[in-house]
Amino acid sequence: MEARKARGDRERVRFASPRLRIRTREDGATLVRSEADPGHCARCVGELLTHWAETVPDRVFLAERPSGSKDWKTCTYGEALDGARRIAQALLERGLGPQRPVAILSENSVRHALLSLGAMHAGIPAVPVSPFYSLASTDFSKLKHVFRIVTPGLVFVESPGPYQRALDALGSKDFELACGRGGPAPSATPFRELLSASATDAADEAFRKTGPRTVAKILFTSGSTGLPKGVINTHGMLCSTQRAIVQCWPFLAERAPVTVDWLPWNHTFGGNHNFNMILHNGGTLYIDGGKPTPALAGETVRNLREVSPTLYFNVPRGYDVLLSHLEEDPALADSFFRELDLIFCAAAPLPSHTWNRLNALSRERLGREVPLVASWGSTETAPTVTTIHFPVSESDNIGLPVPGVELKMAPCRGKLELRVKGPNVTPGYWRQPDATREAFDDEGFYRTGDAGKWIDEGSPEKGIRFDGRIAEDFKLSTGTWVAAGAVRLKLVDMLEPLAQDAVVTGQGRDYVGALLFASPSGCEAVAPVASGAEPALAEHLRTPEIRAFVRERLKKMKQEAKGSSMFARRVLLMDEPPSPDFNEITDKGYINQRAVLERRDELVRLLYADPPDARVIVVEDDTERGNP
Numbered sequence: 001m002e003a004r005k006a007r008g009d010r011e012r013v014r015f016a017s018p019r020l021r022i023r024t025r026e027d028g029a030t031l032v033r034s035e036a037d038p039g040h041c042a043r044c045v046g047e048l049l050t051h052w053a054e055t056v057p058d059r060v061f062l063a064e065r066p067s068g069s070k071d072w073k074t075c076t077y078g079e080a081l082d083g084a085r086r087i088a089q090a091l092l093e094r095g096l097g098p099q100r101p102v103a104i105l106s107e108n109s110v111r112h113a114l115l116s117l118g119a120m121h122a123g124i125p126a127v128p129v130s131p132f133y134s135l136a137s138t139d140f141s142k143l144k145h146v147f148r149i150v151t152p153g154l155v156f157v158e159s160p161g162p163y164q165r166a167l168d169a170l171g172s173k174d175f176e177l178a179c180g181r182g183g184p185a186p187s188a189t190p191f192r193e194l195l196s197a198s199a200t201d202a203a204d205e206a207f208r209k210t211g212p213r214t215v216a217k218i219l220f221t222s223g224s225t226g227l228p229k230g231v232i233n234t235h236g237m238l239c240s241t242q243r244a245i246v247q248c249w250p251f252l253a254e255r256a257p258v259t260v261d262w263l264p265w266n267h268t269f270g271g272n273h274n275f276n277m278i279l280h281n282g283g284t285l286y287i288d289g290g291k292p293t294p295a296l297a298g299e300t301v302r303n304l305r306e307v308s309p310t311l312y313f314n315v316p317r318g319y320d321v322l323l324s325h326l327e328e329d330p331a332l333a334d335s336f337f338r339e340l341d342l343i344f345c346a347a348a349p350l351p352s353h354t355w356n357r358l359n360a361l362s363r364e365r366l367g368r369e370v371p372l373v374a375s376w377g378s379t380e381t382a383p384t385v386t387t388i389h390f391p392v393s394e395s396d397n398i399g400l401p402v403p404g405v406e407l408k409m410a411p412c413r414g415k416l417e418l419r420v421k422g423p424n425v426t427p428g429y430w431r432q433p434d435a436t437r438e439a440f441d442d443e444g445f446y447r448t449g450d451a452g453k454w455i456d457e458g459s460p461e462k463g464i465r466f467d468g469r470i471a472e473d474f475k476l477s478t479g480t481w482v483a484a485g486a487v488r489l490k491l492v493d494m495l496e497p498l499a500q501d502a503v504v505t506g507q508g509r510d511y512v513g514a515l516l517f518a519s520p521s522g523c524e525a526v527a528p529v530a531s532g533a534e535p536a537l538a539e540h541l542r543t544p545e546i547r548a549f550v551r552e553r554l555k556k557m558k559q560e561a562k563g564s565s566m567f568a569r570r571v572l573l574m575d576e577p578p579s580p581d582f583n584e585i586t587d588k589g590y591i592n593q594r595a596v597l598e599r600r601d602e603l604v605r606l607l608y609a610d611p612p613d614a615r616v617i618v619v620e621d622d623t624e625r626g627n628p
Contacts, residue, residue: 246281352496486566515596550617
């Protein structure tokens with residue numbers, strides 16, 4: 001590993017100073033953009049790979065730890081470019097292109113990366129598909145939908161065994177199947193065969209023709225409100241996003257970034273923001289085989305003992321799981337913080353107690369706080385629209401627009417919807433013209449469905465606060481609107497450290513309620529148990545200490561609320577965590593509110609039953625009607 005600057009040389013990372021141009025119109029909309037020059041960006045993703053392969057060919061670009069191995073398997077920039085060119089040639093020889101792209105069904109791996117880079121090098125779209133569509137489905141409806149839309153010519157899986165049921169469900173296969181390890185399925189093409197092709201002028205010519213408007217990827221939305229839509233991601237979108245980020249975070253160009261990252265590449269956060277940030281800045285990405293679950297968190301811990309990242313990315317649930325290990329293991333915390341320039345959280349605002357725990361650990365290990373930042377965007381914006389590049393103290397601050405992007409804050413249902421225009425915005429949805437037309441307003445701004453407001457209207461340079469998903473807001477039976485996102489965040493903060501997340505209920509009902517997902521470590525903090533006598537989570541949640549804690553915090557939330565729509569009158573504690581298999585937790589690690597409410601409809605009805613069930617914790621007119 002290359003020598004890095006001493007800790008004392010980088011006490012603070014260097015951010016660009018915010019410079020804004022703001023215009024408020026008579027129709028109530030506010031247009032916001034950065035005055036900074038976005039600068040020149042690469043022509044295509046392959047140009048980034050070529051640059052680093054020529055500049056630092058022996059630097060490690062990607063590393064993974066094969067199952068059961070103690071050692072990291074690495075791929076340098078030189079090796080990555082050679083592999084991408086060979087794969088580009090193999091794909092061109094098969095006649096692949098925009099109408100018959102490359103679909104990747106399996107999780108993050110070096111082979112996954114090389115196949116994606118090879119396809120993009122030749123101007124062929126890569127289509128990374130959520131593994132859940134293949135591994136956790138019974139009818140494979142979403143997978144079949146994806147294949148109908150993109151009609152792939154080649155499909156890749158790391159190991160055929162786990163994907164066989166999904167492949168069989170697709171019926172007649174008008175595509176070539178390629179496999180990595182574990183032995184190829186009958187008639188499948190070994191991945192090494194793609195790598196054995198010799199790149200010719202055809203591959204180089206296809207690369208030269210690849211430009212900003214060429215489709216680089218088709219990324220699918222989560223499908224929480226219907227079947228997934230295929231979002232067109234062009235090379236211009238991906239490259240302009242990374243150039244804009246460097247304009248806000250110039251320290252990225254000062255030393256090669258290093259990260260240990262599990263976030264899935266079939267989502268824009270892991271696959272575009274994180275992966276491309278490492279590629280754009282000539283860094284190293286250690287592919288983390290762990291995930292923020294009790295079963296897989298140990299792998300993340302093992303990796304972070306060995307690799308000290310300069311950048312670390314995660315979602316709120318991931319930080320909550322990781323913090324319990326960092327707080328108990330000083331050696332692990334030292335390794336984690338030793339080289340860290342930036343801690344980044346996405347997918348949802350970080351609860352304030354998690355924010356405070358991270359800052360406390362940072363001060364303890366380094367004597368200072370590592371900047372804890374967030375950005376905001378979507379699959380349709382590749383993904384960054386706003387990012388934090390200034391000191392913040394609010395966990396729901398999403399920053400300010402990056403250079404080159406124009407943000408419109410448009411009045412919508414009592415809030416300000418965030419709408420976007422810029423080189424990072426998708427031209428539309430693949431083979432779905434009706435959905436494309438509906439996604440843009442009459443001025444060509446992409447309608448995100450997210451709401452925002454100024455942290456301080458008198459000082460816009462302090463940033464924008466995320467104000468929830470407009471589609472998640474609902475009306476009570478009284479006609480009062482409930483800002484579900486704001487209530488959720490307040491609930492999690494009020495119930496720290498017990499609450500890990502919450503789903504707000506009450507649409508068409510008389511009052512607000514919530515399904516509360518508890519943190520096992522938070523339960524222990526609230527109601528410690530004797531060593532060796534740790535109860536199951538369901539039993540722990542029924543203890544009088546836990547219920548009394550929740551009841552008292554709900555009373556306080558009611559006292560502080562400015563109206564009946566701003567506090568939860570009833571709460572039901574969940575002993576089953578949100579399930580990724582049922583889309584309750586997305587691949588990015590945040591809760592899908594709609595999926596939870598649909599799957600747990602019986603529990604929602606239980607929450608509002610009269611008289612209240614013994615499991616429901618009630619605060620109503622300061623009198624608890626639920627059983628203690």
